[in-house]
Structure formats: structure tokens, C-alpha cells
Amino acid sequence: MTLPLPGDLPVPLRELGTPAERARDRARVARKWAYLVSKTSYIPLPPDEVERQFLELVDRLFAAAGSEPFDPEPAAAVGARLVELNLNGRQTLQCTLDVLGKALAAHRPQDRVITLLGSVAAGYAEAMRASIFEQQENLSRALYRAVRDAERRLRVSEQRFEEVFRSAESGIAVTDSDGDFARANQAFARILGCPEDGLSRLNLFEVLHSDDAPFLRELFADLRAGRTRRPTQRRRMVRKDGEVVEISLTVALLRDQDGQPDQYVALVQDITDFHLLQDRLHHQSLHDALTGLPNRQYFTSKLETVLRRADPETGCTLYHLDLDAFSMVTDGLGREVGDRLLTVAAARLESVLAGERAMVARLGGDEFAILVENSPTTPDVVTMVTRINEELGEPIYVGDRGIAVSASIGVVDRPPRDMAIGELLSAADMTLRRAKSAGPRQWELFDPQQNSADRERFALAVTMPGAWEIGEVDVVYQPLVTLATEQGAERVAGLEAQLRWDHPVLGMLDHDRCVDLAEETGLLLPVGEALIQSAAKQLAWWRQRLDDPLPLHVSLTPYQASDPDLVAAVRRGLADTGLGPESLWLGMPVWALRAKRGEAMDNLEVLADMGTHVVVTDFGGAPGDLACLADLPVHGVRLAPWVAERLQRPPADKDLAVRALRELVALARTRGTTVIAHGLRTREHAENAHRLGVDIGRGDFWYPPGSPDEVAAALGIE
Amino acid sequence: MIGSTVPENSDDLSAGLDLTRPSPSRLRDYLLGGSYHFSADRRVAGALEARLPYVREMAWLNRAFLRRAVSLLLGRGVHQFVDVGFGIPAVGNVHEAAQRVNPSCRVVYVERDPVEVAQGELMLSRNARATVVHSDPCDPAAVLGNPGTTQMLDLAEPIGLLMAGSLHLVPDSRRPVEIVARYVEALAPDSYLVLSHATADRRPMDTEVVVETLRKEGITVYPKPYHEVVRFFAGTELVAPGVVTADEWYPEQPVDPAERLAGAQLYVGVGRKR
Numbered sequence: 001m002t003l004p005l006p007g008d009l010p011v012p013l014r015e016l017g018t019p020a021e022r023a024r025d026r027a028r029v030a031r032k033w034a035y036l037v038s039k040t041s042y043i044p045l046p047p048d049e050v051e052r053q054f055l056e057l058v059d060r061l062f063a064a065a066g067s068e069p070f071d072p073e074p075a076a077a078v079g080a081r082l083v084e085l086n087l088n089g090r091q092t093l094q095c096t097l098d099v100l101g102k103a104l105a106a107h108r109p110q111d112r113v114i115t116l117l118g119s120v121a122a123g124y125a126e127a128m129r130a131s132i133f134e135q136q137e138n139l140s141r142a143l144y145r146a147v148r149d150a151e152r153r154l155r156v157s158e159q160r161f162e163e164v165f166r167s168a169e170s171g172i173a174v175t176d177s178d179g180d181f182a183r184a185n186q187a188f189a190r191i192l193g194c195p196e197d198g199l200s201r202l203n204l205f206e207v208l209h210s211d212d213a214p215f216l217r218e219l220f221a222d223l224r225a226g227r228t229r230r231p232t233q234r235r236r237m238v239r240k241d242g243e244v245v246e247i248s249l250t251v252a253l254l255r256d257q258d259g260q261p262d263q264y265v266a267l268v269q270d271i272t273d274f275h276l277l278q279d280r281l282h283h284q285s286l287h288d289a290l291t292g293l294p295n296r297q298y299f300t301s302k303l304e305t306v307l308r309r310a311d312p313e314t315g316c317t318l319y320h321l322d323l324d325a326f327s328m329v330t331d332g333l334g335r336e337v338g339d340r341l342l343t344v345a346a347a348r349l350e351s352v353l354a355g356e357r358a359m360v361a362r363l364g365g366d367e368f369a370i371l372v373e374n375s376p377t378t379p380d381v382v383t384m385v386t387r388i389n390e391e392l393g394e395p396i397y398v399g400d401r402g403i404a405v406s407a408s409i410g411v412v413d414r415p416p417r418d419m420a421i422g423e424l425l426s427a428a429d430m431t432l433r434r435a436k437s438a439g440p441r442q443w444e445l446f447d448p449q450q451n452s453a454d455r456e457r458f459a460l461a462v463t464m465p466g467a468w469e470i471g472e473v474d475v476v477y478q479p480l481v482t483l484a485t486e487q488g489a490e491r492v493a494g495l496e497a498q499l500r501w502d503h504p505v506l507g508m509l510d511h512d513r514c515v516d517l518a519e520e521t522g523l524l525l526p527v528g529e530a531l532i533q534s535a536a537k538q539l540a541w542w543r544q545r546l547d548d549p550l551p552l553h554v555s556l557t558p559y560q561a562s563d564p565d566l567v568a569a570v571r572r573g574l575a576d577t578g579l580g581p582e583s584l585w586l587g588m589p590v591w592a593l594r595a596k597r598g599e600a601m602d603n604l605e606v607l608a609d610m611g612t613h614v615v616v617t618d619f620g621g622a623p624g625d626l627a628c629l630a631d632l633p634v635h636g637v638r639l640a641p642w643v644a645e646r647l648q649r650p651p652a653d654k655d656l657a658v659r660a661l662r663e664l665v666a667l668a669r670t671r672g673t674t675v676i677a678h679g680l681r682t683r684e685h686a687e688n689a690h691r692l693g694v695d696i697g698r699g700d701f702w703y704p705p706g707s708p709d710e711v712a713a714a715l716g717i718e
Numbered sequence: 719m720i721g722s723t724v725p726e727n728s729d730d731l732s733a734g735l736d737l738t739r740p741s742p743s744r745l746r747d748y749l750l751g752g753s754y755h756f757s758a759d760r761r762v763a764g765a766l767e768a769r770l771p772y773v774r775e776m777a778w779l780n781r782a783f784l785r786r787a788v789s790l791l792l793g794r795g796v797h798q799f800v801d802v803g804f805g806i807p808a809v810g811n812v813h814e815a816a817q818r819v820n821p822s823c824r825v826v827y828v829e830r831d832p833v834e835v836a837q838g839e840l841m842l843s844r845n846a847r848a849t850v851v852h853s854d855p856c857d858p859a860a861v862l863g864n865p866g867t868t869q870m871l872d873l874a875e876p877i878g879l880l881m882a883g884s885l886h887l888v889p890d891s892r893r894p895v896e897i898v899a900r901y902v903e904a905l906a907p908d909s910y911l912v913l914s915h916a917t918a919d920r921r922p923m924d925t926e927v928v929v930e931t932l933r934k935e936g937i938t939v940y941p942k943p944y945h946e947v948v949r950f951f952a953g954t955e956l957v958a959p960g961v962v963t964a965d966e967w968y969p970e971q972p973v974d975p976a977e978r979l980a981g982a983q984l985y986v987g988v989g990r991k992r
Contacts, residue, residue: 039974041751042778044785044810047970086809088751135753138840145836169756598972 026062028564029103030055037082037096041089050085057081058103065104065116072112072119079123083131093124094289098364101297110300110421114286117297121285133248133271137232140250140267143170148252148265171268174254177220179204182263191247191270193239204266209236209244216251223253224261237268246271288362290339291346299361299369304421306359306373314374315414317381320428321349321388321407324440326366329403337398341405342366348391352384368407369428374414381413385443406441408432413445461517464501468530473501473514475534478705479715480553480676480698483690492715493696494585495542496553497535498705511705515557528560529569536577536584538708545717552579555587555617555638562592562599567606581611587638589618590625601632608633615676619643620664629671636674639665639694644677665693740935742887743834749777750809754837762935769927775980779964780914783986784882785815786968787912790957790988791878792819796910798871799825799878800862802855802901811841812880813848823847826867828855855884856892858900876908876991883984885950886916886940895949902953902991909991911954914964916941920982928983947985954989961987 034054037043043050057078064074082092097117104113165172171188175181181202189196192207205213212235232250239245248269256262286298294302303318310316323345330338342362349360349368357373372378379387388407395402410432415424427446435444467473475497482493498511499518509517532554539552560566574581586607592600593616604614613635619625620643628634646661665675680686680699689697703714740762748755748763766773788799797820801812816823825848829835838850851866861867871877879901888894902911918925918941929939948961959966965973965981973981 042749042774042781042809044781044815046785046789086751132753138837139754141840142833142837145839146833601972 024565026058027055029099030058031564033058033096033099033103036099037087037089037092040091040095041087043085043087045085053081053085061100061104061116061120065112070112070115072115075116075119076123076126079120079125080127082124083127088128088131093121093285096124097121097285097295101295105296105300110297110304114297114301117285133234136248136269136271137250140170140232140248140269143168143172144250144252144265144267148254169269171266171270173199173204173266173268175204175264175266177224177261177264179206179216179220179264188268191239191245191268192237193241193243204264207237209238212236219251220264223251223264234271291343291362293346293350293368294359294361296361296363299359299363299371300421300425302359302361303371303424306371307415307419307421307424308417310373310417311375312417314376314378315417316374317372317378317384317414318412318424318428319370319372319384319388320363320410320412320432321368321370322409322432322436323366323368323392324406324408326405329405333398333401333403337401337403340398341396341403344396345392345405348394349388352387352391381411381445385409385411389441408436408440409443410435411443411445415446457517460503460506464514464518467501467503472503473499474707475531475538476500476511476705476707477535477538477711478698479703479711480696481686481702483686483694483697485690490702492548492550494551494553495539495711496555496698497531497538499531500705528556529573532569532573532584533576536573536579539583540577540579541708542712542715542717545712546715549583551583551585551613553585553587553615556589558589558592558600561588561603563603564599566603567610570607570612571610582613585613585615585636587615587617590616590628591618593628593632594624604632604634608635615674619668620661626664626667629668629673634673636676636696637668638676638678641679644679644689662692669693740937741831742932742937743831745937746777746883747809749774750781752809758935762932762937766928766931769931770924772976772980773928775976776983779977779980780883780984780986781810782970783914783964783967783984784812784880784912785810786970787882787986787988788812788815788878788880789819790968791910791912792816792823794910794990796876796878796908797823798875799823799880800867800871801825801827801880802861803827803880803882803884813842813845817845817847821847824870825849826851826870828853828861830854856888856894856897858897858904862901862904873904874906876910877905878910878912879905880912882912882914882986883916885913886942887938889938889940895946895952898950899952905991907991910957911951911989911991913947913950913988914984914986915947915950916983917943917947917963917985919943919985920963921979924979925983942985944985947987951987951989954991957988957990961985 031051031054034047034051038047038050045053060074061078064072082088082096087096097120100120101113101117104116165183165185168185169187171185171191173181173184173188181199181204184196184199184202186196189199192199192202194202205216208216215233215235232248235247235249237245237247248271250267252265252267253261254263254265286295287293288295306316323341326338326341329341346360346362346368349370353360353370353372356378357375359371361369361371363369372384388409392407393404395404397403410428410430412424412428412431415427419427431444431446435442438444464473476499477495477497479492480494480496481490484490499514500511501509501514503509535552535554539550543549556566563569570584570586573579574584588600588604593604608614614633615636615638616625616628616632616634617638618640619637620640629637643661643664668675674696675694676696676698677689677694678698680689680697680701682699682701686697686699703711706714738756738758740758744755744759745763747753748759763773784803791799797816799812799816803812812827813823813825816825827838827842827848827850829838829850829852832852835850835852842848842850847870849866849870851861851864853861853864855861862873867873881898885894885898888897898911898913902909916925916928916939918929925941929941932939944961948956951961959968962985963981964984964986965977967986
């Protein structure tokens with residue numbers, strides 16, 4: 001089977017999912033885009049208005065992406081709109097292309113994405129040029145007014161006129177009616193490239209490009225006759241060295257005291273730079289600004305071409321690299337050092353490939369890709385990988401510090417010519433991940449078998465919603481226990497809802513496994529909502545029978561915690577079952593709360609406002625964790641698994657970790673926060689935890705997870 | 719911290735034509751992403767940014783405060799504004815913010831720099847409800863008595879007096895508190911004073927960097943402590959939350975660290991004339 005080459009067949013670019021999912025997707029892209037670019041330039045609008053505008057832009061872009069026949073033109077208008085919104089910062093375009101590139105990357109074909117991004121960049125460049133030109137024009141006119149006013153005041157102050165004349169950045173020339181220079185300033189001389197004292201011998205008509213001279217003659221005549229015309233024009237001037245300069249030209253008539261035409265003032269600005277801008281911006285849309293290497297979009301389209309045309313004998317090879325411990329460099333030595341490192345690494349990778357038909361690209365962050373179109377003399381993969389790590393291993397000097405790096409590499413050697421590009425990229429990516437899991441400076445060759453194991457895992461994940469539908473995946477419950485000093489004084493403090501998959505082939509898959517699988521494909525969102533719904537119903541039933549307002553605990557994954565629809569899902573769950581919000585304890589991972597975008601944080605604040613109890617989970621791992629407690633309306637914390645594991649050991653005061661742990665728990669408790677630990681394995685373990693200040697625990701030795709009936713029996717409910 | 723320089727003692731309104739020296743208003747325009755600036759302004763902005771990475775956020779916050787304050791005043795029925803912000807052409811001008819919500823709003827800009835007056839006249843030439851008057855902002859009687867002002871505004875009705883980022887450029891020898899008091903006195907009841915002012919209270923070392931860098935370029939900034947900023951509001955009733963830093967005044971979004979640092983340089987407040 002061969003796939004059509006790009007351009008052979010029009011493949012419409014499709015978005016996946018239901019209309020509601022697509023709308024949510026777009027809203028997410030718009031929100032992210034608006035947030036990131038608002039850090040690159042000042043937007044003079046309220047945030048809700050900004051977000052609305054961006055949503056509209058995203059809609060227009062996606063509509064263009066899916067248009068049949070394909071018409072990228074609206075994308076140019078999107079680029080232009082950014083300039084209208086005053087988004088003209090140094091990073092604005094780069095940031096826009098990054099966000100949109102990622103948002104569109106999920107769709108195919110790639111060449112359409114490239115064309116769209118190119119159009120956005122071109123529209124942006126054109127609007128920037130027009131906007132600069134317009135503002136320059138206004139500036140010229142304002143300067144002219146100031147000159148005119150100063151001229152009037154000249155009788156009062158010759159000196160002030162001189163000042164304007166001398167210091168203006170625009171070229172200013174005063175000529176007689178034949179165009180002979182009465183005087184001109186230094187800026188004019190600079191644009192013309194001639195010494196200032198040579199200006200007096202010049203004539204305005206002679207320094208203009210010969211094609212533009214007739215226009216100037218007409219303009220002089222019009223002004224003399226009192227006819228007005230567009231005062232600023234784009235024209236050309238010829239420098240002393242013969243080079244042609246693009247200029248904006250504004251001419252005005254000066255009248256003498258009796259109101260008779262006397263002299264002309266010409267204001268000139270060099271606008272050659274604006275044309276260069278456009279080229280540069282187009283380059284930017286396909287290249288990484290830091291290293292100058294091709295970016296992901298460019299690389300992907302190149303990959304498609306090379307894969308299809310490569311010599312069937314030698315084929316091509318794809319290397320996917322990731323610098324080891326790069327984040328340690330940026331965290332420890334600063335971002336600038338990190339940037340320098342990436343630049344040097346990029347140059348070295350290119351040097352390794354010198355002499356080969358190859359492309360080195362930066363895919364983002366510390367990820368690089370190399371595509372080699374093999375020839376009979378191309379070194380084999382082992383040689384290539386060795387060279388790459390030797391080259392990178394040479395210390396890079398930043399200041400007086402020498403830093404050596406290594407890379408982990410995933411290699412796909414001679415992939416079949418008809419392999420889909422998306423599949424090829426993900427094969428390289430999976431191989432790289434396998435290499436990384438073996439430690440730094442490792443490399444792996446793509447192994448279809450291993451790949452198929454990964455695929456099975458995916459297959460399992462994608463069948464999960466179906467399994468949920470038919471009841472193979474079900475909600476089970478595990479009671480939580482209030483710890484007490486005396487044995488037997490513990491009482492049930494709540495019920496935690498968990499997922500369990502009774503798989504016909506693989507047997508019982510527990511909650512963590514289910515969550516991993518579902519999170520991998522993003523399927524947990526719908527399942528998660530159903531979990532809250534059905535657990536809340538179950539709880540209402542138990543409460544009636546137990547006559548005890550037991551709370552329900554649900555742990556959210558990072559993905560769920562940041563889901564913009566989380567609040568609505570919780571509201572629905574509560575409304576449908578009539579449970580009070582205080583009955584629900586929602587666990588949110590601490591590192592999702594610290595993530596930059598703040599979506600999880602927004603959710604937390606709204607949920608806490610509603611009255612639900614929020615528990616920060618995975619607590620105790622990082623220095624910022626305590627700050628979360630201080631800043632956010634948190635009801636409880638759940639210790640990270642490694643922290644809970646420490647509780648296994650008998651508390652010895654000499655154990656630093658235990659001491660740190662005690663401090664941590666004590667600090668958390670001073671704020672009235674409930675401390676929870678999972679995975680308690682024995683009574684002794686639980687006693688240790690209690691001594692350290694843990695309030696609530698969960699352990700299979702008290703109650704294992706079970707179906708509603710099993711739990712009811714364990715709790716002694718009829 | 720941005721506006722045009724105020725000479726110690728001068729009524730000469732044609733000052734400010736020297737484009738080889740940086741101007742606070744063009745500096746502000748540059749930081750906001752406008753294009754009305756010259757190499758001297760960009761050089762100073764670069765020098766500031768090199769020592770204080772969040773200097774752009776300072777200009778952004780001040781501008782965003784002005785926009786939010788205008789929107790608050792619109793909600794309280796104020797439809798006339800006098801902007802004594804020193805420096806007109808910038809991004810997100812008051813008439814744009816106000817007329818976007820209510821096209822019948824009227825705005826007068828007060829400006830002393832002749833090039834900026836010219837620029838403002840051009841910008842507003844097609845806007846019948848906004849004008850620029852060439853007058854000394856430190857002379858309230860002249861500003862409010864200027865025919866441009868009296869033709870545009872009805873001074874018997876409430877006015878929003880906007881002094882964002884301008885008063886800290888006025889030396890104490892010109893008695894800025896009295897200037898503001900005279901403005902407030904001349905306005906109708908239920909008029910509002912919107913004010914932002916540089917301070918060294920929160921992060922004195924950073925303030926010092928700004929003040930020193932600008933002083934070398936001939937721009938003098940006079941930061942004031944909290945109690946002195948509050949004195950500007952004499953004769954008015956402070957609107958909640960009172961005088962606070964720029965990032966604390968009705969924030970619309972979570973404040974990021976750069977904004978918090980930038981905000982610490984600026985006190986802001988809004989007062990209603992009793």
C-alpha cells in the first residue's frame with residue numbers, strides 16, 4: 001500500500017471528536033494562546049474581551065484549515081488582527097506559531113499546516129509593515145507640524161528650529177521651487193550616504209529615483225496651486241554609492257509672510273528595513289529562533305518528502321534526541337546558560353552530519369531530530385550515535401564553566417517508505433522514551449515488537465470506555481479510617497471511590513493501573529465524571545442506611561484537575577444526587593496546582609468556594625508544596641507515596657527524613673489541615689503514622705477495596 | 719513613572735523638542751509596544767530592562783490600571799475625562815478605552831510638548847469627542863479655562879481627572895499636592911481623581927535603579943511614601959480598596975511574579991469628590 005504523496009490528493013484537515021469536544025478544544029487553544037501572547041506585548045483590552053477575540057481567531061483558523069477547496073487566505077487576516085490588537089512584541093509571532101503549530105499538529109496533512117502558519121506569518125508581517133508605515137507617516141506629519149510651528153516661532157527663536165532640524169531622525173530638506181537644497185540636516189545626509197557639507201549642492205529631483213522625479217514635479221505644482229493630495233508617499237531615492245533606498249516622502253509648502261509660495265520642506269525616512277522584515281518573518285515561521293534550526297513543522301514536511309523519495313536500497317534514518325539532565329542545567333545555571341548550550345549543541349549536531357544529506361531540527365525544548373538520507377558511504381547507526389555523543393561530550397564553555405552533555409537517542413532505521421508520518425514520529429518518540437528509561441546517554445533502535453507491546457497498552461486504553469459501558473470497569477469503594485492511639489478506637493472517616501477493571505483476559509486491574517491507562521489517552525475525563533456521578537449516588541444510599549454523613553473521597557488526576565469542565569461536572573454530580581458540597585473531598589495533585597497555567601488552581605478556588613473540600617495529594621515532595629497550603633483554601637493534604645512509605649520504618653529521631661516529615665506534618669496541621677496517608681500496610685505502620693500526626697489513613701488490612709455490597713457487609717450494613 | 723519632564727520652573731510650552739534626549743512619554747510608548755519613540759528612548763528602555771527585567775510590566779500595569787479605573791468610572795456614570803497623564807500618543811489611550819464602552823464619552827488630553835500636541839491633534843482629527851489642549855498641566859486654572867477644555871466638557875457635571883504616572887515627575891518645589899487640590903476644588907461634586915504614583919516603599923533597591931538610570935538621562939522621578947500619596951486624595955473619599963499597589967487594585971487575572979514586582983513600584987488609587 002502506498003500513501004498519496006503530499007499534493008496528490010486533497011486530504012481535508014479534520015478535527016476529531018464531537019462538536020462539544022471540538023469547541024472545548026478550541027477554547028483551550030484560544031485561552032492558552034491569549035495568555036502566552038499577552039506576556040509578549042501590552043493588550044489594551046479587558047481579559048474577557050481578549051479571550052473572546054482569540055476564540056474568534058482560532059475559529060477562523062480552524063475553518064480555514066478545513067476549507068474545501070483549501071484557502072489559507074483567512075489565516076493572513078488572523079496574523080493581521082494580532083497587529084491591530086497591539087501584539088507586536090519581539091516574541092509575539094514566535095509564540096503564536098508555537099501555539100498554533102502544536103494545536104494544528106494533530107491534524108493532517110502537514111503541508112496544509114505549514115501553508116496556514118506561513119499565511120499567519122505573512123499576514124502578520126504585512127500588517128506590521130503597514131502599521132509601521134502608517135505610524136511613521138503620522139510621525140512625519142507631527143514633525144512637520146512641529147517644524148512648521150517652530151518655523152513660525154523662528155522669528156522668536158532661531159535656535160529652537162535649529163534644534164529640531166539637527167536632532168530629528170528623519171531627513172529634512174528645505175528647497176526652493178526648483179528643488180535646489182537651501183539646507184538639509186544630518187539625517188538626510190545619512191540616508192543619502194554623503195557628507196553633510198556636500199548637501200547644499202544637491203537638488204531634490206536629482207536624488208530621487210528617475211522614475212519618481214515626474215511625480216515630484218506634479219506634487220510641487222499641486223501644492224503651489226493649493227491642491228491637496230496624500231501627503232506621504234512611498235518612493236525611492238538613489239544613494240551616492242548608487243544603491244536604491246526605499247523611502248517615505250512627505251512634502252509640504254512653506255509660504256512667506258505674505259502668504260506667497262516660498263520654499264518646500266521634504267521629510268524623508270528610510271524604510272528599506274521593512275522589506276527585510278517580511279523575509280525574516282517567513283523564515284521565522286519555519287525555523288527555531290534560538291538555534292536557527294528548522295522547527296517541527298518544517299521537519300515534518302521534509303520527513304514526508306524524504307521518506308517517499310529515498311533510495312529503496314539505503315533508505316533513510318531518523319534520530320530522535322533528547323539532552324540528558326538539561327533541566328538541571330537551566331535550573332542550576334540559569335536559562336541563559338541553557339540557551340547557550342542548546343545553540344552549541346545544535347551547531348555540533350550539524351557538524352556531525354556535515355557531508356551527509358541530512359536535516360537537523362529542533363523539535364522544541366531540549367529535543368532534536370536528525371533525518372539522514374542514507375548513501376552507500378553513510379556511516380552505520382552505531383557509528384553515528386557514538387559520534388553524536390562524542391561531539392556533545394566535549395565540554396562547552398560558558399564563562400569559565402565547562403559543561404558536558406549527553407543525549408538519549410531513539411533511532412528508526414530505514415522505515416518502510418509507505419509508513420505514515422505520524423506513525424514514524426511516534427515510533428521514534430517511543431523508542432527515545434525506552435532509551436531514556438534505561439538511564440542517560442543510552443540509545444535504542446526502533447523495535448517493532450516492543451512497539452507492538454506499547455500499542456497493546458494503547459489498545460487496552462482505548463477499549464476502556466467500552467468496558468466502562470458494559471460494566472467491566474466499575475466503581476469500587478474503600479473505607480478510610482480515623483487513626484487513634486488505642487487499638488479499636490479507629491472509626492470509618494469516609495469512603496474513597498476507585499476504578500477497577502475486571503478484564504476478561506488480563507484479570508483484575510486496580511485503580512492506579514486504570515488511571516494510568518485512561519490518562520494516557522485522555523479518556524479519563526468522561527470516565528472521571530461518571531465516577532463522581534455514580535459514587536455520589538451510592539453514597540446517598542449508604543448514608544440513609546448508616547445515618548452517618550460519611551464524606552466521599554475522589555482522587556483526580558493532573559489532567560482532570562486542570563479540566564475546564566471539572567467544576568460543571570462536580571456541580572452536576574451534586575445536583576443529581578442532592579448531596580451537599582461538603583460531602584465531597586476532591587484530591588488534586590500538588591504539582592498540577594503549581595503548574596504555570598493555573599487551570600487547576602482556578603478549579604480549586606471555585607470548588608472550595610462552592611464548599612467542597614479540596615485535598616492536595618502527592619504532598620511533601622517539593623519545596624513549593626507548603627506554599628500551596630499557605631496560598632490556597634485547602635482542607636486536607638495527602639502525603640506522597642514515598643512519604644507514606646517512610647512511615648513504615650520505626651520513628652528514629654536520628655532519621656533525617658522522619659524529622660523532616662514530622663516538621664512537614666506539624667506545619668500542615670498548624671493550619672488546621674487534615675493529614676491523610678494511603679498505603680498503610682500494618683497496624684504498626686498506622687501507629688507510626690498516627691504518632692507523626694496523620695489524621696486519616698487507608699490500608700487494605702483494615703478494609704480492602706470492594707463492591708458496594710462487600711463494603712456494606714464490612715461496615716455492618718444490612 | 720512615565721510622562722514628559724516637568725522643568726523646575728518654566729512656563730515655556732515649547733520645551734521638549736529635543737529628540738536626542740529621551741522623553742518619559744516616548745519611553746512609555748516604547749514599553750507599551752507603540753512606535754512613537756526615537757533611538758534615545760529605546761536606549762534608555764534597554765538600559766532599564768538590563769537592570770530591571772520587569773520594567774515593561776511596570777508600564778503595562780500602569781496602563782491597565784488606567785483602563786480599569788476608566789471602566790469603573792463609566793460604571794459610576796462619569797462620561798467626561800481630563801487626562802493629565804503627560805504624553806498623549808500611546809497604546810490604549812483613554813478615549814479608546816472609554817468610547818469603546820460608551821461612544822458619547824468626551825476626553826480632553828493636556829499636553830505641553832509641542833510635537834506630542836501635534837501628534838495628538840492628528841490622532842484625534844476625526845474624533846469629535848476628544849481633543850488635546852496645549853497647556854501646562856501644572857496650572858489647573860489654565861487647563862480648565864482653556865477654550866479647548868470648556869468647549870469639550872461641561873465642568874458643571876462630574877469629571878474623571880486622570881493623573882496616572884504623571885505626578886511623580888513633578889518636583890516638590892512646584893507643590894504637586896496643591897496642584898491636585900486646585901484641580902479637585904474646581905471640579906463638580908461626584909467627580910473622581912484617578913492617580914498612580916511611584917513609590918520606594920516596597921522595593922527600595924529596585925526603585926533606586928529606576929530613579930538613578932533615569933536621572934542620568936535627565937529625567938527626574940520623585941517617588942513618594944504611602945502617607946504622602948494618600949495626601950493627594952484630600953477632599954475626596956477613597957474608593958475601596960484605597961491606596962494600594964498597582965497589582966492589588968481590582969486585579970482581573972491571577973498576578974504573575976513579574977507583575978507583582980512591577981506593581982510594588984506604583985501606588986494607585988481612586989477618590990470621589992464629596
